[in-house]
Amino acid sequence: MTGTVGTGPSKRAGACTILSQDAREPLAGTAYTRDRWLLVEHPGPWPSGAVEEVLDRGILEAVRERDPAIRITLIRRPGVRTVDRPEVFYVDGGLTDRFADRFADRVAPSAAVPTADPTADPTPPLIRRTRIDSYDDLRILDFGDPGMGEPHPGPMFVVCTHGKREICCAEFGRPVIRALAQDDHDVWEITHIGGDRFAAAMITFPHGHYFGRLNPLTAQTTARSYADGRLETGNLRGRSGMPNSAQVAELELRRRTGLTGLDDVQVTAVEGDCPGQETSAVVHLSVRDSDGGAGADGADGADGADGTLGDAGASYRVELRREDFPDEVLNGCAPTSEPIIRRVWKVLGLKEWPMIG
Template identity: 45%
Template sequence: MSDGQPDGTSRRPRRVGCALISRDLDEPMAGAAGRADAWALVEHPGPWPSEAPEGILPDAVLEHLGQPGVRVVLIRRPRSRTVTRPVCFLASTHPDGPWVRRFEIETYDDLLTLDVVTAVVGDRPTAGEPHDLPLVLVCTHGRRDVCCAELGRPLLPGMSARDDVDVWECTHVGGDRFAANVVLLPHGLHYSRLVDETAAEVLDAYVDGRVVSEHLRGRSAFSQPAQVAEHAVRQYAGITEIDGFRVLAERLSEDGTSARVEIRHRSTTFVVCAERRPTPGAPETHACVRGVEPARWSSWRATSVEEIGGC
């Protein structure tokens, strides 16, 4: 008797990916977004190797774009594997006024003219064209982590059918175990564990100038302790508007496991204390990310929120 299919063929065991494990452990997501003050998005139809954008963009271009504070990702239109004239987007996520500029390029060497340093500090360049439609990046980088492709691609049809956002597939944006992962620019908001219904809710809110806290992993312009502080303040005070947050001060312990963050929303200041703790029950050897050694899972958790006044 076979333990496989009715016709006697063997059945492949169900893959247990890192995203399913993290979800079943109810691992907190807040404070787990990657840090980036600016984003350089370069159109490339794929296929994308696991290390992309390395292996795709010339070394000189990677060196030029990869300045401190800049995240470089490859993008492509959903279901499109041909490009006649690539585009590039340069985005600043600076809290004082995030923006996106669009560029058409003939070759990737044209990217050497992009002023990414200006984008990091939030200054608007004169080059390029303003791009006012929100950019939606859906990580589908399966050769990096298969969870991203398996959970990210199903979001594309519903998102792409909208006319109020500009949707792109993209390479690795971090947080593979929280897939499906979506980044909204220009604000640099990372959302995770999305499905069709929650993705639609997140996009509806974003075009309306609001945030859905439940699936928010963090804002890329903030450090991870500040991300968890923003999330905690939103829950504490019921704040849904995107803008208005400023980080006033951060103090991190010497071992990096606790933090005290002073964060202001509009005229009200809050103090949030947070701790970074290992994820109970997390696997020690499981890793979906190809070519990368498994990392010990840990997460930030707010331990207290205090309102200290307004002005």
């Protein structure tokens, strides 16, 4: 499944998810740009502000003091509404070292060529799991300590059902939760993850791939593929932890080549996509493995040395420009939601790099 398949119809006129889908607003490049997560079990109910309204301010400050870049969310098992000792999961998507300097101060990198070894193995993503007696225990947990808790083999599938924040997330997310539970996956509901108008929205951990506009069938296919080490690109929004331009570039290369392995494509450097250079970017990528060579669009869609894409060890350069999406989109269904103009990354060209000859 490579083409985008949308979510189902809504019972509500003017649902933001349906309006976004009908306008063909791109999903690519809409994943969160950090890759460390703290998932805290809380049975609900979840108010609109979720984390900020449920957890004590002092707890949140203590967690963020240890790791200012970590994203804290609430999760719960479907149908579970009482919890004695909450489970806590720490997720590191494995991209922290590669992009830490970019997000530390958001300055443009000085290198004009890939800055990471394209032949090196990527840092493996991880999930660690523990239980706490009370939420106050979050103040003292050292999430970066390899001895904290125990490794969780994954995968985990979290689907936003945060209806008090955005009704589309509940309307489209809950049928997806039920479908995934039928396959006996490790499935959780989660609070707001960004991009409410892309419901049903799911993240696959530990890698942190975002998917949007899922329906029960596409969600099952996506989860089965991920559990098997493959990506379904049709509803893929991007991998959290990458700059948005890099998310778009990786998806473009995958779609042109048909590469679906989780680690087949590696982003090795990003130029631009930062303050002072917000409208242009160059993304360098390498292919670490190939599952059968170029896809049907590979030969015609790229300006490569020999007209093909996807060979293991090959490197590519993707040029992008940020533009206004032509249609206004409604950023939510709340009465206070207003139409916005979204800026999207458009691929200008993809070439094998360095060029030969």
